Amino acid sequence: xxxxxxxxxxxxxxxxxxxxxxxxxxxxxxxxxxxxxxxxxxxxxxxxxxxxxxxxxxxxxxxxxxxxxxxxxxxxxxxxxxxxxxxxxxxxxxxxxxxxxxxxxxxxxxxxxxxxxxxxxxxxxxxxxxxxxxxxxxxxxxxxxxxxxxxxxxxxxxxxxxxxxxxxxxxxxxxxxxxxxxxxxxxxxxxxxxxxxxxxxxxxxxxxxxxxxxxxxxxxxxxxxxxxxxxxxxxxxxxxxxxxxxxxxxxxxxxxxxxxxxxxxxxxxxxxxxxxxxxxxxxxxxxxxxxxxxxxxxxxxxxxxxxxxxxxxxxxxxxxxxxxxxxxxxxxxxxxxxxxxxxxxxxxxxxxxxxxxxxxxxxxxxxxxxxxxxxxxxxxxxxxxxxxxxxxxxxxxxxxxxxxxxxxxxxxxxxxxxxxxxxxxxxxxxxxxxxxxxxxx
Amino acid sequence: xxxxxxxxxxxxxxxxxxxxxxxxxxxxxxxxxxxxxxxxxxxxxxxxxxxxxxxxxxxxxxxxxxxxxxxxxxxxxxxxxxxxxxxxxxxxxxxxxxxxxxxxxxxxxxxxxxxxxxxxxxxxxxxxxxxxxxxxxxxxxxxxxxxxxxxxxxxxxxxxxxxxxx
Amino acid sequence: xxxxxxxxxxxxxxxxxxxxxxxxxxxxxxxxxxxxxxxxxxxxxxxxxxxxxxxxxxxxxxxxxxxxxxxxxxxxxxxxxxxxxxxxxxxxxxxxxxxxxxxxxxxxxxxxxxxxxxxxxxxxxxxxxxxxxxxxxxxxxxxxxxxxxxxxxxxxxxxxxxxxxxxxxxxxxxxxxxxxxxxxxxxxxxxxxxxxxxxxxxxxxxxxxxxxxxxxxxxxxxxxxxxxxxxxxxxxxxxxxxxxxxxxxxxxxxxxxxxxxxxxxxxxxxxxxxxxxxxxxxxxxxxxxxxxxxxxxxxxxxxxxxxxxxx
Numbered sequence: 001x002x003x004x005x006x007x008x009x010x011x012x013x014x015x016x017x018x019x020x021x022x023x024x025x026x027x028x029x030x031x032x033x034x035x036x037x038x039x040x041x042x043x044x045x046x047x048x049x050x051x052x053x054x055x056x057x058x059x060x061x062x063x064x065x066x067x068x069x070x071x072x073x074x075x076x077x078x079x080x081x082x083x084x085x086x087x088x089x090x091x092x093x094x095x096x097x098x099x100x101x102x103x104x105x106x107x108x109x110x111x112x113x114x115x116x117x118x119x120x121x122x123x124x125x126x127x128x129x130x131x132x133x134x135x136x137x138x139x140x141x142x143x144x145x146x147x148x149x150x151x152x153x154x155x156x157x158x159x160x161x162x163x164x165x166x167x168x169x170x171x172x173x174x175x176x177x178x179x180x181x182x183x184x185x186x187x188x189x190x191x192x193x194x195x196x197x198x199x200x201x202x203x204x205x206x207x208x209x210x211x212x213x214x215x216x217x218x219x220x221x222x223x224x225x226x227x228x229x230x231x232x233x234x235x236x237x238x239x240x241x242x243x244x245x246x247x248x249x250x251x252x253x254x255x256x257x258x259x260x261x262x263x264x265x266x267x268x269x270x271x272x273x274x275x276x277x278x279x280x281x282x283x284x285x286x287x288x289x290x291x292x293x294x295x296x297x298x299x300x301x302x303x304x305x306x307x308x309x310x311x312x313x314x315x316x317x318x319x320x321x322x323x324x325x326x327x328x329x330x331x332x333x334x335x336x337x338x339x340x341x342x343x344x345x346x347x348x349x350x351x352x353x354x355x356x357x358x359x360x361x362x363x364x365x366x367x368x369x370x371x372x373x374x375x376x377x378x379x380x381x382x383x384x385x386x387x388x389x390x391x392x393x394x395x396x397x398x399x400x401x402x403x404x405x406x407x408x409x410x411x412x413x414x415x416x417x418x419x420x421x422x423x424x425x426x427x428x429x430x431x432x433x434x435x436x437x438x439x440x441x
Numbered sequence: 442x443x444x445x446x447x448x449x450x451x452x453x454x455x456x457x458x459x460x461x462x463x464x465x466x467x468x469x470x471x472x473x474x475x476x477x478x479x480x481x482x483x484x485x486x487x488x489x490x491x492x493x494x495x496x497x498x499x500x501x502x503x504x505x506x507x508x509x510x511x512x513x514x515x516x517x518x519x520x521x522x523x524x525x526x527x528x529x530x531x532x533x534x535x536x537x538x539x540x541x542x543x544x545x546x547x548x549x550x551x552x553x554x555x556x557x558x559x560x561x562x563x564x565x566x567x568x569x570x571x572x573x574x575x576x577x578x579x580x581x582x583x584x585x586x587x588x589x590x591x592x593x594x595x596x597x598x599x600x601x602x603x604x605x606x607x
Numbered sequence: 608x609x610x611x612x613x614x615x616x617x618x619x620x621x622x623x624x625x626x627x628x629x630x631x632x633x634x635x636x637x638x639x640x641x642x643x644x645x646x647x648x649x650x651x652x653x654x655x656x657x658x659x660x661x662x663x664x665x666x667x668x669x670x671x672x673x674x675x676x677x678x679x680x681x682x683x684x685x686x687x688x689x690x691x692x693x694x695x696x697x698x699x700x701x702x703x704x705x706x707x708x709x710x711x712x713x714x715x716x717x718x719x720x721x722x723x724x725x726x727x728x729x730x731x732x733x734x735x736x737x738x739x740x741x742x743x744x745x746x747x748x749x750x751x752x753x754x755x756x757x758x759x760x761x762x763x764x765x766x767x768x769x770x771x772x773x774x775x776x777x778x779x780x781x782x783x784x785x786x787x788x789x790x791x792x793x794x795x796x797x798x799x800x801x802x803x804x805x806x807x808x809x810x811x812x813x814x815x816x817x818x819x820x821x822x823x824x825x826x827x828x829x830x831x832x833x834x835x836x837x838x839x840x841x842x843x844x845x846x847x848x849x850x851x852x853x854x855x856x857x858x859x860x861x862x863x864x865x866x867x868x869x870x871x872x873x874x875x876x877x878x879x880x881x882x883x884x885x886x887x888x889x890x891x892x893x894x895x896x897x898x899x900x901x902x903x904x905x906x907x908x909x910x911x912x913x914x915x916x917x918x
Contacts, residue, residue, distance in 0.1 A: 264633075264634065264637055264639050264642070306638075308826075309637060309638065417831065420918060421918065422821075424822070449747055450720075452712055453712065453736065454739060455709065458708040459707045459708065460706035460707075461707060463706075470861075473863060543870055547863075547870075550860070551860070551863075554863070566708055566738055566739045567706070
């Protein structure tokens with residue numbers, strides 16, 4: 001029997017017996033051997049949910065995730081395992097590899113400070129300052145377990161790690177953090193924590209990073225909902241999953257639920273949309289409303305490059321009624337980013353940063369990263385030719401600046417029209433002021 | 442009614458209407474100005490260039506030949522008038538040449554208007570595909586100067602011929 | 608909380624092909640064409656001959672104006688399914704944008720031959736006829752599409768635009784009103800009425816209509832240009848020029864005809880016994896009119912810099 005035939009037969013068998021853990025493991029190993037790693041990962045994810053083979057599946061899954069570049073999930077799963085099995089040397093070694101791959105120092109010497117999946121014993125209270133984690137207690141229904149699979153990201157960052165954007169940080173502290181940290185003060189005014197914040201701005205300017213930093217400041221659970229996984233599942237499952245996601249968040253509050261690229265999820269419900277999609281979006285809106293105050297201490301964050309493509313229903317009070325513009329990095333932020341990047345390059349400390357900062361006005365963080373990569377290519381090529389490490393020079397950067405362009409300008413041109421012609425509610429006031437300041441109005 | 446009987450579903454467009462192959466066209470209405478100032482040769486030159494860029498070399502050739510013929514006819518008429526034809530001279534008075542200028546310009550523009558109407562649909566289709574018209578300033582000025590000089594030359598040539606026969 | 612589920616749809620959409628198709632369709636619908644392309648290709652890797660995925664892939668290219676790529680996909684689609692009318696319909700759009708108008712016409716006629724009761728090809732054919740200045744036929748095609756799909760809000764607006772180009776302002780207003788009744792939140796509906804107002808001598812109302820259209824669809828640069836043009840017409844320095852242009856555009860020969868009339872008057876005045884002073888006055892007025900038409904535009908441009916259009 002050929003490999004493909006065998007795999008097909010196994011897939012058929014699993015359809016009729018989906019809880020057969022050992023068969024899932026065998027299927028996954030064959031898929032991995034056939035270099036079908038995505039399918040192998042999917043199979044192992046299913047196996048991880050089956051009690052009898054969880055450990056074996058996890059041991060296979062984590063290295064495979066690491067090898068396929070899905071480091072965030074690999075990290076989370078490894079840390080989760082080590083919380084309950086601290087003596088597991090093999091998994092600790094795997095964690096080292098993951099950290100090395102992510103470019104950060106190994107945290108494997110002790111329990112992770114902000115573990116994404118620390119097991120909470122039933123009845124254990126959350127102490128002050130203890131960082132909240134997702135419970136591994138039995139959950140109700142597959143949809144809630146599904147919700148727990150989302151990427152948790154790196155909860156180690158706070159607003160202090162965000163370069164520049166002082167005004168954005170000030171707004172977040174005032175409008176988001178303060179209600180969470182001083183609930184009694186806000187309750188005296190009849191207000192409660194929770195609600196939603198929509199971050200918008202050009203691509204590559206740190207909206208997702210700011211959202212994660214906000215959650216890091218709160219010490220809340222952070223659930224990052226990737227649109228691709230969500231849409232994939234949403235189209236494949238049902239509105240129960242939306243409910244499961246929010247129930248999971250409510251059960252483990254305070255929680256920050258973050259929707260990235262929200263316009264793909266919350267786009268206008270136009271005449272061409274499928275009925276199932278409209279029902280799904282309605283379910284999402286209902287969950288956001290949190291009937292009976294159920295969404296207290298559940299903070300919803302979303303990020304989008306195109307806020308004008310977000311259905312206006314999502315911007316009503318109680319949903320994403322607060323909107324914050326995240327502009328491209330200012331001079332100070334660009335300086336910080338460039339200096340940080342230059343530290344990792346040979347000769348980076350000799351590069352004249354002032355000129356670079358001036359030449360990269362209205363560049364995004366992603367543009368700056370690309371600039372550094374491009375500039376270092378020259379030194380890299382020289383190093384490869386000569387066999388010894390050459391330092392990167394200011395000339396390399398000047399050449400790279402000439403060859404590169406800001407990706408933000410096109411966004412600003414489109415955004416300008418929205419700020420000018422479609423700002424009746426004042427939602428683009430900040431954007432308008434920014435455009436006037438940078439003379440793009 | 443099936444598609445064959447339905448007039449609305451009969452092909453309308455010329456088989457060669459593919460503006461991707463066109464060169465950069467002048468706006469036909471704008472070419473009337475060089476026709477006005479430069480006479481039939483100026484207008485015919487520019488309209489002919491437009492036809493050629495549309496891939497209609499046959500029409501371009503007809504346009505140029507027609508322009509030359511019209512210029513010769515008008516030059517002859519002007520020369521005839523200047524040599525005393527049509528009662529142009531009354532006693533010792535000089536003939537009123539501005540009438541002739543107006544007739545030449547008016548005729549050029551009138552014929553040019555029909556050509557512009559003919560070119561307009563193709564031009565609109567080409568412009569609708571995202572193209573911007575070619576700048577007419579320099580070619581227009583050159584066409585006017587060249588057209589005027591040639592027309593005046595033809596007029597004097599005809600005038601000399603008439604006077605030779607007088 | 609009572610949760611409405613759509614199990615039947617859910618079970619159907621668990622099929623990876625259908626899931627890919629629905630995702631691609633969704634992403635195309637919200638303008639995320641890169642992701643739509645990715646999903647379509649993912650689906651096509653499972654089923655290389657799937658027609659719907661080919662359509663979504665073509666749509667993802669069309670959304671990014673990658674006409675050549677869309678053309679390639681559609682040709683492949685037609686090789687797989689030579690009688691698939693949506694492919695011909697899309698091919699007409701692609702070929703129209705590429706400028707191959709005759710080929711576009713052939714494609715849409717084939718779509719109509721295969722499915723004469725589908726409104727969309729009539730509309731697409733109407734767009735082609737509008738582009739190629741066959742306005743009467745365009746109008747008839749839009750009307751045929753409208754008869755098949757009376758709820759489509761865009762069709763009456765497109766009819767209004769065509770009527771305006773034909774200088775039939777009354778029917779243009781009627782069609783624009785019908786478009787607004789069906790789609791009061793559609794930018795095109797407001798823009799088509801604005802066009803009719805502008806061509807009918809009501810620049811202030813036109814400006815308001817274009818402003819509303821721009822509020823609905825700010826990213827549309829042609830709407831912005833139309834609004835700015837209407838604003839120019841509303842400026843008092845330009846207002847006479849605006850009305851003069853409306854008149855001139857309706858005359859055969861336009862400004863040259865006026866020049867001819869002036870000449871005829873000047874030279875005929877003597878034989879008609881009109882006093883020279885009056886003739887002189889008319890001559891000065893004509894020259895002043897010429898000068899005004901030359902300087903009105905530059906003056907208004909400067910004025911707009913000093914006093915920008917009011918938002």
